[in-house]
Amino acid sequence: MSRKPPPSGGMRREGSPFTGLGPVFMKEFADHLSSARMMVLMLFVIAFGALPVGLSLQELRTITESDPFLFLRIFTSSPQRVPFSFTASLSLVIPLLAIGLGFDAVNSEFNRRTLSRVLSQPIYRDALLLGKFLGGLATLAVALVALWLIVLGAGLLLLGLPPRGVEVARGVGFLVVAIAYGGVWLAVAMLFSVIFRSTATSALCSLGVWLFFAILWPLVVPVMVLAVTPADVAMGMGRLDETLAMIEAQSMLERLSPNTLFGEAVVGLLNPETRTLGPIIPSQMRGAIMGAPLPFDQSLVLIWPQVTGLIAGMIVVFAAAYVVFQREEVRA
Amino acid sequence: MGDNVIEVRGLLKLYGATRAVDAIDLDIRRGEIFGLLGPNGAGKTTTILMLLGLTEVSGGTVDVLGFDPVRQPLEVKRRVGYLPDAVGFYDHLTARENLRYTARLLAIPRRDAEKRISDAMESVQLADVLDKRVSTFSRGMRQRLGIAEIVMKKAEVAILDEPTSGLDPHATFELLEMIRGLKKAGVAVLISSHLLDRVQSVCDRVALFNHGKIALMGSVVELANQVLGAGHPILVEASGVDIAGALRGVEGVQTVVAEGEGGWRVVADRDVRAAVAQRIVSSGGSLTRLADLQPSLEEVYTRYFEEARHVA
Numbered sequence: 001m002s003r004k005p006p007p008s009g010g011m012r013r014e015g016s017p018f019t020g021l022g023p024v025f026m027k028e029f030a031d032h033l034s035s036a037r038m039m040v041l042m043l044f045v046i047a048f049g050a051l052p053v054g055l056s057l058q059e060l061r062t063i064t065e066s067d068p069f070l071f072l073r074i075f076t077s078s079p080q081r082v083p084f085s086f087t088a089s090l091s092l093v094i095p096l097l098a099i100g101l102g103f104d105a106v107n108s109e110f111n112r113r114t115l116s117r118v119l120s121q122p123i124y125r126d127a128l129l130l131g132k133f134l135g136g137l138a139t140l141a142v143a144l145v146a147l148w149l150i151v152l153g154a155g156l157l158l159l160g161l162p163p164r165g166v167e168v169a170r171g172v173g174f175l176v177v178a179i180a181y182g183g184v185w186l187a188v189a190m191l192f193s194v195i196f197r198s199t200a201t202s203a204l205c206s207l208g209v210w211l212f213f214a215i216l217w218p219l220v221v222p223v224m225v226l227a228v229t230p231a232d233v234a235m236g237m238g239r240l241d242e243t244l245a246m247i248e249a250q251s252m253l254e255r256l257s258p259n260t261l262f263g264e265a266v267v268g269l270l271n272p273e274t275r276t277l278g279p280i281i282p283s284q285m286r287g288a289i290m291g292a293p294l295p296f297d298q299s300l301v302l303i304w305p306q307v308t309g310l311i312a313g314m315i316v317v318f319a320a321a322y323v324v325f326q327r328e329e330v331r332a
Numbered sequence: 333m334g335d336n337v338i339e340v341r342g343l344l345k346l347y348g349a350t351r352a353v354d355a356i357d358l359d360i361r362r363g364e365i366f367g368l369l370g371p372n373g374a375g376k377t378t379t380i381l382m383l384l385g386l387t388e389v390s391g392g393t394v395d396v397l398g399f400d401p402v403r404q405p406l407e408v409k410r411r412v413g414y415l416p417d418a419v420g421f422y423d424h425l426t427a428r429e430n431l432r433y434t435a436r437l438l439a440i441p442r443r444d445a446e447k448r449i450s451d452a453m454e455s456v457q458l459a460d461v462l463d464k465r466v467s468t469f470s471r472g473m474r475q476r477l478g479i480a481e482i483v484m485k486k487a488e489v490a491i492l493d494e495p496t497s498g499l500d501p502h503a504t505f506e507l508l509e510m511i512r513g514l515k516k517a518g519v520a521v522l523i524s525s526h527l528l529d530r531v532q533s534v535c536d537r538v539a540l541f542n543h544g545k546i547a548l549m550g551s552v553v554e555l556a557n558q559v560l561g562a563g564h565p566i567l568v569e570a571s572g573v574d575i576a577g578a579l580r581g582v583e584g585v586q587t588v589v590a591e592g593e594g595g596w597r598v599v600a601d602r603d604v605r606a607a608v609a610q611r612i613v614s615s616g617g618s619l620t621r622l623a624d625l626q627p628s629l630e631e632v633y634t635r636y637f638e639e640a641r642h643v644a
Contacts, residue, residue, distance in 0.1 A: 015406035023436035031424075113420030117478070120384055120414035121437040122406040330386050331377055 013124075020123035021131050028135025032101060033142070041100045042143060046150070048093045052086045053151050055079035057158045069272055069293065071163035072170060074155050076270045086151065087174075087266045091259055092214060094178060095185040097143060099206040101136040102189030104199040106325065111199070116330045129325050133190060133318060140182040148175050166296050173269045173300065180310040181262040185210065187317035194325045213257040225250045240281070247279045258313055261306045268303035277302065335362050337397055337489050337520045338383060344391030345378050345544075352378045354544035355392060360489070360522055365515050367531045368524040369633070370541030376524040377417065379541075380491055383522075384414055397488055410438065413482030413519075417493040419474055423467035427458065427477055430466060434481055452484035456510055472503030479510050482519075490514050491522045496530050508534050532629040540633065542640060552629050559632045559639075563599045565625040567591070568608060573617025582607050597625070 078085040109115040192202035272293030338360035345353035353375040381387040385405030399407040435445035456476040539549040584600040591597040
């Protein structure tokens with residue numbers, strides 16, 4: 001094996017790693033917003049969002065009993081005619097949007113032969129990659145905020161009553177979670193765009209990871225957990241602590257998927273009645289009023305681990321992309 | 333560092349066990365056009381990337397305008413313009429928008445930037461397509477846009493990697509004119525190329541690369557003397573006379589070799605044109621051509637690599 005020279009050991013490079021971050025960010029943001037691809041992705045998002053929202057609004061208009069969180073039901077109720085709610089639909093569409101924005105972030109620069117020219121300007125690779133990521137994230141945020149406002153507006157028009165402050169606060173919380181969720185997938189797509197020179201390969205890999213977590217992982221986890229659980233516990237005949245341990249193990253594994261984290265955070269935020277995201281035993285419910293909503297700050301406490309999990313995942317994947325990008329040769 | 337803009341000492345680049353660049357020394361002087369010549373894969377591009385701090389240096393030192401590209405790449409890249417091999421621009425943007433992006437990366441104030449962009453485009457004769465999308469540009473126009481970027485940057489050193497490859501003769505001629513223009517503006521220019529005859533016409537000095545080493549370095553005439561031997565080569569064409577026989581007796585003539593149809597290549601230790609003409613006429617021949625042969629880089633190159641192969 002050849003000995004790799006120490007990466008400028010002891011000699012620090014000079015100048016801020018963020019030199020040039022602003023221009024890269026502005027260019028990426030402007031490029032995304034004006035691109036035909038963004039139009040297509042937005043149409044896709046609106047189509048997938050409009051269907052459940054429109055149908056559940058029709059149903060919600062007929063509800064006569066008073067519901068203090070009527071507005072939030074627009075997001076979460078799954079109408080009878082389509083089997084998924086607005087949030088469930090978003091948990092599928094946001095990754096697609098993020099992958100669409102990020103899968104060719106770096107390799108397209110390489111293929112267009114612009115990478116070496118841009119890197120010969122006074123800028124570190126750090127700023128280029130981070131600027132691209134933030135540009136994509138800002139685009140994602142704009143798209144989601146627009147969608148969110150459309151839903152809010154439709155709700156105002158069709159329900160004929162304004163949302164309460166706490167509902168808006170929970171809605172904004174949902175928006176933040178959705179952007180963080182999109183950020184994870186954007187980072188995944190950018191990681192593949194750094195690894196693979198071919199944009200088709202990187203798109204395919206990103207979509208593969210997305211499909212894996214959206215479809216396969218929820219099916220695989222119970223099988224894996226059951227395989228290592230004693231038979232009597234698996235049959236529901238074990239001691240309480242053993243059964244709890246099995247359920248805990250299963251949800252820990254499920255939470256490795258960003259989809260699970262997003263789903264749990266959304267449930268906690270938009271269904272104020274949610275008291276826990278894990279198993280609950282009757283003794284813990286003593287004194288609780290069934291169906292009573294949690295205050296907003298308590299809901300935030302409940303979903304905090306999920307939100308930090310999403311953000312941490314985003315940072316870890318981005319860091320991986322960064323490391324790979326730093327080691328890459330710029331020449332064709 | 334005196335009058336040198338680039339000083340390279342013992343520069344080394346290892347890819348695994350291969351020495352892509354093998355301990356080279358190189359000086360580029362202020363305001364000269366320097367050619368890095370050699371076959372593909374000889375280490376030219378790798379050397380350039382190390383000068384710009386775009387790839388890791390395995391050993392040796394580099395000094396560009398007083399800065400170390402390993403530790404101070406931003407300072408180097410602020411002052412050095414780079415035109416990569418087959419340069420790319422953002423096709424969906426216009427020429428102006430592409431240069432504006434570069435200007436922002438260079439932190440040129442907005443008011444100055446517009447003026448500098450239009451001046452630069454003027455200088456490469458692209459002013460009329462300033463607001464056209466780059467996707468409509470030919471290869472030659474893209475290369476000129478790359479030169480415009482360097483002009484706009486007001487670089488002190490321009491590094492051009494294979495600037496003429498893939499260009500038609502007219503576009504090549506125009507591009508070489510622009511490179512001369514850079515030199516006139518006081519920019520030191522470093523050109524890498526494997527197209528010798530084109531580059532020969534603009535280079536003040538050249539370095540021949542071979543297997544990661546600099547085989548020869550100097551002006552074209554110096555290299556010719558070194559490789560082809562000292563002497564004045566001339567081309568003689570005449571009829572009605574045994575040229576070889578007639579010229580062997582001329583004082584100073586060293587070799588007479590047939591070259592092409594009826595032509596003879598004569599090498600002497602001084603300018604023997606007058607004596608040769610006299611001898612041919614006095615021998616009853618009619619002289620049809622008598623030309624002073626400039627040493628061609630191509631010849632130097634071919635001869636050098638032939639010899640290198642023989643040695644190997």
